[in-house]
Amino acid sequence: MSQMLNHELVAEKAIVHKAHPVASGSAAPRAFSNHTFELPAGVYAASLGCFVTFLATMAVGFGNPALGIPMAICGVFLAGFYGIPVLFVKESPEGTNKALTWGQFKSRGIMTLTGHLPAGEALAQVLVLPVLIVLWGLACVVIAALV
Template sequence: MTRRIDQGQMLKQADIVASPPLLACVDQSFEMPTAIFATMGTLFFGFLAVMTIGFANPNLAVPMAVNFAFLTAFFGIPVLFVRIPQGGSRALGWSRFMRQGIQTATGHSSGTEAAVLTLLLPLLIFLWAVAITIIAALI
């Protein structure tokens, strides 16, 4: 059932929290330099290229084209967000990123730590594709 709560009672029970920092609302680049995104995109596109070439089959043409289209959108749309003139911000430069680092949910990370953590999974995915393709070619 529902019941009416008066304004005074609601204000007493309300949790008042600070507003989010302005950077979180305005910055669409996630405080990461363009080189990180470019490297990540290259590794993911490399994964798809290795799998497409390694397992070349006419039946896989359409699924691979769809994968490439989704990956292009996945990396293309954030580029559009960063380039928005109203309220948008530019990505951090590489030197500032390495000097300053970034704040993450688990605490502050230096630039090197953030770069390694960000690029580790795409690198492992790419290397997995290379390994699987080599194994399939040898069997």
């Protein structure tokens, strides 16, 4: 059940700090973090390839000149989504950000929010959506051709 909380009840149970621990300087400064997402470049290339394949399928399957602007907009977004992380890695201080090689990825796997994943499971987790989008695009083109 819910109940009304008054100031006295909250004050008796709460731990009150005079200043924010991070803002007051008691915490160490944040170190530079790794922006490679611990994935080899081939995984990024496969993901980008799936999205480009989807756009190409839509452009060829629905070959209408009016689709030029929406396809160009999608291309600009893909360039941003995949180009900016590449810039993060290239602009890292003293080359500290290096993407994993394929051998390192296969032997170590990666750490995700839900725990450690071996390479095969990480690939499945990363590439399932792009592959499904390509299959969805193919299904749309086939249905449009049959109808």
